[in-house]
Amino acid sequence: MTNHEAGAAEMLPGLRASVADAKAKAAATRARKAAEFEPAEIDPVARVLVDVPLAHLDRPFDYAVAVKDAATAVPGARVKVRFAGQDVDGFVLERTATSDHPGRLQPLRRVVSAEPVLHPEIAALTAGIAERYAGARADVLRLAVPPRHAATEKEPSQAAAETDAKPDPTAWEHVVHGPAFLAHLYDGASPRAVWNAAPGDDWPTMLAHAVAATSASGRGSLICVPDQRDAVRVSTALDTVLGADQHVLLSAEAGPAKRYREFLAVSRGARTVVVGTRSAALAPVHDLGLVVIWDDGDDLHAEPRAPYPHVREVLALRAAQQGTAMLVGGFARTCEGLLLLRSGWAHELTSDRAVIRARARVDAVPAEDRAVGSRIPRAAYDVIREGLTSGPVLVQTPRAGYAPSLACERCRTPARCTTCAGPLALGGPTTPPTCRWCGTPDPAWACRECGHRGLRAPVRGEARTAEELGRSFTGTTIRSSSSDRVLTQVSDKHDLVVSTVGAEPPAEGGYAAVVILDTWLTLARDDLRAHEEALRRWMGAAGLVRPGGRVVVVGDPAVPALQALVRWDPAGFAERELAERTQTRLPPAARLATITGEPGALDDALTLLALPEVADLLGPVPAGGAKDEQRAVIRVPLASGPALSDALGELQRVRSARKLDAVRIQVDPLTI
Missing domain, CATH: 3.40.50.300 (P-loop containing nucleotide triphosphate hydrolases)
Incomplete structure (x- = not known):
């Protein structure tokens, strides 16, 4: 035995004695505090929803309320409690006289704030949301109650003045x-x-x-x-x-x-x-x-x-x-x-149909042949020119930027970066082609297929569209609205507003005309809701027209979504969409849920999941993205939606209790 080992052996009994003394002192302190604890006379039990996002612990826990906290530990108040050996946040759901817990209740550590921020109806709502989406109430509560700001909480809230406003x-x-x-x-x-x-x-x-x-x-x-x-x-x-x-x-x-x-x-x-x-x-x-x-x-x-x-x-x-x-x-x-x-x-x-016909005239015109370089049909130009004589005109285009994608002018091969093979794009009329992935400029680009150096833009953004329209309508103010700079509103001046989808600013008094371009690109989304979403975007832009204005949509008039826009018939289009989804058992005619995770974790989840008999399990298939993840889709009839949520909720509790690897569960996702 070395000298170091001998010294450690001699010190070991002393260390053990010190640890024993520390434990004894801690036990004595707890006993003294327990003896000094005086429960509240009325409703000495607080049911607390603890802020722990673990599904198997997603329930209220009972804590004792001391006399000093009797007036402040009100339902809805924020508190600190001892849970699993550490202090955690929580909300008091209610105060009761008794508890079902057979042992001695831990007292509340402290009342953080007596402000009742979690109201009973919101507490019940968060429980329903968590059940509906197979989640934890703690996660929903973070959406319902904002973080506390102590200084602001001390300020009084001045009541609104009396008003005699009446509806018109x-x-x-x-x-x-x-x-x-x-x-x-x-x-x-x-x-x-x-x-x-x-x-x-x-x-x-x-x-x-x-x-x-x-x-x-x-x-x-x-x-x-x-x-x-x-x-x-x-x-x-x-x-x-x-x-x-x-x-x-x-x-x-x-x-x-x-x-x-x-x-x-x-x-x-x-x-x-x-x-x-x-x-x-x-x-x-x-x-x-x-x-x-x-x-x-x-x-x-x-x-x-x-x-x-x-x-x-x-x-x-x-x-x-x-x-x-x-x-x-x-x-x-x-x-x-x-x-x-x-x-x-x-x-x-x-x-009524008469009101809609009087409000706006909607026309669909086919796009001209892109091979001749024309993108905006003559009919659309005429509507823009006529509209500018009486007010502002809106032009909607689905892509931002200048030329977000490029191709060889001769053979139409997509232009790719020589460094990383990423897609090339133009940021402006005087900038060289630049890779959208690595940012490397390529001013000397040449097509790998035919060697041609000319480029064309199959898709043109709002900046390029504004440039083209500026050359056609000289003397007119062209204003752009996109993700880089979203206009909140425009005046009734005779301006031409070019906007991406979702960034259309309302005009004072409405637009004299609205032109919707590149509808083929909006419909090309790889999404189950592509056509529904396209019609929603077009109607959102067309709805900004002033009464008696003109709307022109450029695209194939035979497309059902364009027909619905021309007729202004969102109800008929929804009927058609729902009928198709009912036949194919797609949402919302059926209830869907996805489980995404690494292969091992997903396999464990599917093994533990007790699905209803009417459920269909689709997959697993690769989920895509950077991670090596897989996704399984579960489909049930609409009437069995609550049973699916219950099964997924129980899966979350079992996984949480067994500390299994994480998976992501989504009920009724917008996209799959």
Whole structure:
């Protein structure tokens, strides 16, 4: 034995004695604190939802409430509790007199804030969302309750001033049963409807009058829109109809302090009207009477974080739980909206055909032969020229940039980078071809097939489109709106606005004409919803036209989506789409779920999953992407959707308890 080993052996008994003394002191301290603990006289038990995203622990736990915390540990308050040997956050769900736990309850470590931020109806809603999407309530709560801002919490929330705003029935008089819908809201009823707006409808103002009718009955309202631009438009309309400071705007654009301040105003009942993006769907509005979702087909309504809920489903669940009215609005109609109508859960709100014909004339013109270099047909040029004489004109193109893809001018072979074989693109008229993958410029590019050095652009972005139109309409101001710079609004000046899909700015008074280009590219998406999404995008642009304006769409008139646009028939197109999906058993005619993960983890998950007998298991197949992942698709009839969610929820609990490798589960994903 070395001297070092001998010294360690001599020290070992002393270390053991020190550890034993430390344990004894800790036990004595715990015993003393337990002896000093005095439970609250009334409801000494708090049921706490612990912020632990583990499915097998996704349930309330009972904790003891001390006298010092009796007044602050109210339902909805944030607390710290001891859980699995560490301090974790949690929310008090309720206070009770007794507990089912047979042993001694751990006391609350401390009450972080006595502010009740988790209301009972929101707690019940988060439970329903977690069950519907086979997720954990802790993940849903992160979407429902924003992070605490202590300084903001100390500020009082000033109540909104009294207002005598009344709805204007004439705002909805051109909609069949529209005035009756407002009358029901005014009388305190809870109608549910799917509304398809007509071209030129000032939909933010129409929604504001629906909110005014609901407010007149003493109830609150909640409006969810896809993005910040739409939220600002609705907010402006609410200020006009209801008056200033009568509502709050909840969106991710606000900073932590402002967002929490607005949330507290809603939570405390100082504001009962909320407009915002997808996170606003869980706002704790007092006396909620109306929930609204605008443009429910927009993929921005789908939450990208687990458990991936969709705003439409969240609001429908909330309307059912709280007995509120619901309005699903948009220029287009989704198949999910059609299902709400077919089930009788909602009623249809549309404009008469005569109103639609008077509002806008929509024409489809075939694209001219690209081989001769012409991209915009003469008919479209004529509509642009005529429209510019009376107001602004909108041109929609599906791609941003200048020339996002290039090909050999002679043999049409796609132009690739000589360094990494990535696609070449042009960023401007004077820049050399540059690789979109590695960024390497290639000014001396030559085709590998024929050696030709000339390039052509099969697809042209909004910058190139604006350049072409600028040469054709000299003296006209050309304005671009795309992801790099999105215009919020344009004036009624006679300008030409070139915009990518989704970035179309509304014009003051509406556009005199709207031209939609490259429809073939919009339809070429590799997606089950490609045609539905294309029609939604085209109608969103065409809906910005002023009453009596012109709309020209360039493409094959025989395409069903273009026919639906020309007839302005979103209902008929939705019927056709749903019929096809019913035959092929695709959503929403069936319920789908995907399980994605590494092969071993996916195999374990499928082995443990107890599927309903009517379920079809498709795959696994490679999921694509950088990781070596596979994906399995599970399909069940629509009526068996709850059983599928239950089975997936149980799988999550078993996997969590056994600490198996992670897999990603999505119920009703937008894309597969």
